[in-house]
Amino acid sequence: MNALGWGRLGVYRSVFVAANLRQTNDHGPKGVVQVPTGPLPDWVLQQRRRVGDRVRDLREQRGLSQERLAELTGLSRHTVYRIELAQYGTSIDHLALIARALRVEIGSLFS
Template sequence: MPREQPSWVHEQRRTLGRRIRDLRTQKGHTQEVLVEMTDIDRRTFQRIEAGTSDPRYGDLLRIAAALQVPLVELVK
């Protein structure tokens, strides 16, 4: 049975998802375009943006590359 995570973990996930969404919209991309650019499953990408999924490191690297931002800017 999975262990319950502290509330700050959930908040950080939501913050990351908002940051990805904001950067994506600033670049003028839809979710569909970013999904194609990153080769991340559409549902997985939706969950990352919604803050309900723990993204894998490789997914974050691909998202940062597609948005043309350093990884550190994506997760700050």
């Protein structure tokens, strides 16, 4: 459960409902961000790859295995693996944990 008392299913359900609302009502209120319903644009995936590559490079520079980085962050090794291969759209929370474990500022994961 998160701070709002929602489990994962609640968040997914909210995104699903928002996506379906967009499909049925493309003329929503001004200023409301619409949830994309199709595949992510290539530029988003490229940014995800850059972050994954940077995480892997920093991890290797520090002589850490994926398993050790996972231990330091509290994430699973599989999650670290998926972030490094850009198979996973990770959260800012995960990136903050990774940056701290690698002893870098979170912004350096994006450069």
